[in-house]
Amino acid sequence: MNRGLAPHPAVRWVIGIVVVGLFAIPIVSMAEYTLRDVDGYSLAHWASLFDPANAAKYRPIWIGLGNSVVLAIVTVAIVLFLLAPTMVLVTLRLPALQRPFEFLVLLPITIPAIVLVVGLAPIYLVIGRTFGTGIWTLAFAYGITVLPFAYRSIQASMEATDVRTLAEAARSLGAGWPTVLLRVLAPNLRPGLIAASLISLAVVLGEYTIASLLNRQNLQTALVVVGKQDPYASVILSLLALVFAFVLLLVIGRAARRPMKKVRP
Numbered sequence: 596m597n598r599g600l601a602p603h604p605a606v607r608w609v610i611g612i613v614v615v616g617l618f619a620i621p622i623v624s625m626a627e628y629t630l631r632d633v634d635g636y637s638l639a640h641w642a643s644l645f646d647p648a649n650a651a652k653y654r655p656i657w658i659g660l661g662n663s664v665v666l667a668i669v670t671v672a673i674v675l676f677l678l679a680p681t682m683v684l685v686t687l688r689l690p691a692l693q694r695p696f697e698f699l700v701l702l703p704i705t706i707p708a709i710v711l712v713v714g715l716a717p718i719y720l721v722i723g724r725t726f727g728t729g730i731w732t733l734a735f736a737y738g739i740t741v742l743p744f745a746y747r748s749i750q751a752s753m754e755a756t757d758v759r760t761l762a763e764a765a766r767s768l769g770a771g772w773p774t775v776l777l778r779v780l781a782p783n784l785r786p787g788l789i790a791a792s793l794i795s796l797a798v799v800l801g802e803y804t805i806a807s808l809l810n811r812q813n814l815q816t817a818l819v820v821v822g823k824q825d826p827y828a829s830v831i832l833s834l835l836a837l838v839f840a841f842v843l844l845l846v847i848g849r850a851a852r853r854p855m856k857k858v859r860p
Contacts (some may be wrong), residue, residue, distance in 0.1 A: 659817025669734035745791035752787025
């Protein structure tokens with residue numbers, strides 16, 4: 596059997612061990628740091644997060660976490676109810692605009708966050724007067740930030756699915772466009788939609804620059820504030836965020852590998 600360019604199994608093992616080590620060393624170091632105590636190691640710093648006596652000191656963390664959850668929900672809604680239907684519309688009805696649309700959607704990945712904030716600051720003055728200064732308005736900026744990642748996830752599923760044939764078949768049977776989108780295309784694009792949602796969630800929970808420069812409080816800005824008083828708390832929460840992101844990646848991998856059920860004719 597011709598192996599082609601595939602590396603030898605021993606080489607793959609070496610590469611895997613090196614990659615795992617590069618990720619594991621800082622994570623293990625963070626965990627070891629949070630367990631340090633004057634008498635050795637203990638869970639005192641972990642327990643202090645949930646101690647009612649420290650509620651006032653750690654309140655910004657829980658407020659920031661709640662704000663980040665709200666932002667994640669609104670951002671995922673933007674991806675599912677605005678980006679995904681637009682991609683389907685461009686693919687089915689406006690194929691000539693597919694390249695310009697792809698360029699615009701992928702453009703934010705080339706723009707640094709601090710430059711993006713400079714352009715968004717005047718817009719947020721108008722948004723503040725119109726919709727208020729609630730934390731949820733920051734989702735408009737996050738929706739732009741996650742566009743490249745969400746687009747690639749959904750586009751991969753669309754390329755693996757004959758979207759045009761499915762839509763035309765459903766329309767020929769009398770289905771309306773809402774039915775086509777929700778009951779025909781969405782189940783077939785499920786892996787891409789799930790991946791786009793989870794990646795958007797991970798990006799929102801880890802974003803700091805935009806929230807800080809636009810003077811909004813989310814999880815990352817709260818960690819910086821609390822970290823000045825208790826560095827152990829910020830490291831513990833950062834470690835938990837890394838574990839959560841790792842779990843999200845596992846979920847994305849399982850969703851991508853899960854085979855779609857075939858419909859019998």
